[in-house]
Amino acid sequence: MAVAAVCLTLTRVSRAQRYGVKLFRRSAVLRGQRGPPRGDLHFYAEYCVEPSVNSAAYMPSLSIIGTGFVADLYMRSLETFPDIRILKAFDRDPARLAAFAEFWKVSPARSLEELLAVGGAPDEVPDLILNLTNPGSHFEVSKRCLEEGRHVYSEKPLAMDMAEAHELHALARQKNLMLASAPCSYLSQAAQTLWLAIQQGTIGKPLLVYAELDDDFISQAPYRKWISESGAPWPYRDEFLVGCTLEHAGYYLCWLMMIFGSVEKVVAASAELVKDKLGNSEKTAPDYSTATLFFKSGVVARLTCGIVAPHNHGLRVMGEKGVLEVDECWNNEAKVKFRKRLVIRRRLLNSFFTRTLKIRGATHPKVPRRGAAAMNFALGPAEVLAAIQEGRPPRASADFALHLNEVTLAIQNSLDTGGVQVMQTACPEQLPMPWAK
Numbered sequence: 001m002a003v004a005a006v007c008l009t010l011t012r013v014s015r016a017q018r019y020g021v022k023l024f025r026r027s028a029v030l031r032g033q034r035g036p037p038r039g040d041l042h043f044y045a046e047y048c049v050e051p052s053v054n055s056a057a058y059m060p061s062l063s064i065i066g067t068g069f070v071a072d073l074y075m076r077s078l079e080t081f082p083d084i085r086i087l088k089a090f091d092r093d094p095a096r097l098a099a100f101a102e103f104w105k106v107s108p109a110r111s112l113e114e115l116l117a118v119g120g121a122p123d124e125v126p127d128l129i130l131n132l133t134n135p136g137s138h139f140e141v142s143k144r145c146l147e148e149g150r151h152v153y154s155e156k157p158l159a160m161d162m163a164e165a166h167e168l169h170a171l172a173r174q175k176n177l178m179l180a181s182a183p184c185s186y187l188s189q190a191a192q193t194l195w196l197a198i199q200q201g202t203i204g205k206p207l208l209v210y211a212e213l214d215d216d217f218i219s220q221a222p223y224r225k226w227i228s229e230s231g232a233p234w235p236y237r238d239e240f241l242v243g244c245t246l247e248h249a250g251y252y253l254c255w256l257m258m259i260f261g262s263v264e265k266v267v268a269a270s271a272e273l274v275k276d277k278l279g280n281s282e283k284t285a286p287d288y289s290t291a292t293l294f295f296k297s298g299v300v301a302r303l304t305c306g307i308v309a310p311h312n313h314g315l316r317v318m319g320e321k322g323v324l325e326v327d328e329c330w331n332n333e334a335k336v337k338f339r340k341r342l343v344i345r346r347r348l349l350n351s352f353f354t355r356t357l358k359i360r361g362a363t364h365p366k367v368p369r370r371g372a373a374a375m376n377f378a379l380g381p382a383e384v385l386a387a388i389q390e391g392r393p394p395r396a397s398a399d400f401a402l403h404l405n406e407v408t409l410a411i412q413n414s415l416d417t418g419g420v421q422v423m424q425t426a427c428p429e430q431l432p433m434p435w436a437k
Helices: 010-018 026-031 069-078 094-106 112-116 137-148 164-173 189-199 238-244 245-250 251-261 381-390 398-415
Strands: 022-026 047-050 061-065 085-090 128-131 152-154 179-181 206-214 263-271 288-295 300-306 315-319 321-328 336-344 347-350 355-357 418-423
Touching: 010 238, 061 112, 061 355, 069 085, 069 094, 069 381, 085 094, 094 288, 112 137, 128 381, 137 152, 137 238, 137 418, 152 381, 164 179, 179 381, 189 251, 189 321, 189 336, 189 355, 206 251, 238 245, 245 288, 245 300, 245 398, 251 288, 251 300, 251 398, 263 398, 288 355, 288 398, 315 347
Parallel strands: 061 085, 061 128, 128 152, 152 179, 206 300
Antiparallel strands: 022 047, 206 315, 263 288, 263 418, 288 300, 315 321, 321 336, 336 347, 336 355
């Protein structure tokens, strides 16, 4: 039987044995060349497993910290992965936790310690923690989870400053744990289709990218009426205090990093155009930003984020032979179109007609549109859990999350930081999803 190395912490060994899983130490894997060498897998646990005839009974599990607005989007998405078990949920607001647990029929944890199964039985230990807390709590919660030996998938941003992000990254590496962060839209059908078209040379050499993430005049929208399925209000304070760049830039930035690699330098500017959005004279984050990203691969991209201009989530990739276009990054099934460049007599034209590009065969589970998005938020957690099971580095890796955080913060902080910002981190080369062909 072929080996699929499943990373386990020591506390999960007895649970794995209950499911008929044959265990062998990591050193045996390395000596026998039956798994990835340590240099290729940064976060490799002490034990690996070889599936036996009964190992199909094993189902990966996760627990959720933070049961606010976005948690409902994750729960609806997780329904498309029936093989993932949700063990428990926790929130510091007992009333919110009770409403969430009742609506989704999830077991509520009485404390963070209970959710993390500190000193608990192996069956109570989740394979992955989803950190869906408010942005200001991401660092503290993720750090606690890592200290207890738990793999972590965090909502964006990974941390509010790079010192904290580096600390999380170092802690995960020290403990051989996986650390990932949202967004995961680069694992979607639309993003993978775009990447495949570029790999196949549809537009020739890619040169320039225009990416827009404008969400209209949000401060005038009836956002106090936006309620999630289980009754959580839209977190408008976080949206205005954290800002649209930290909240939204990653949706296209992760696509660009996957396709074009590391960002070498950032030249950005941002502004707070609408004052007093909270009505209490409290200073809010920039509501507009624009950045020019210089990738080490030579591609240059312009990324704009804002909550003032009319809705526009368009993406264009300009190459030597034409243009690739996507209308909406918040739709996993958004069409990817190719517009050919033509010379007719004495005129240079971009064709009036486009050709829609498609991936043959099945891709990933889809979710219906809810509000402004049709995104499967569980693609990232599912990828991390699959990597744990298969004993490979996840596409949603700690290095990828760290670089994403640095580039996003460079754009966010451009209100106070002028000039060229040279990135100190880099992202690993990505592999396409196995169905992206």
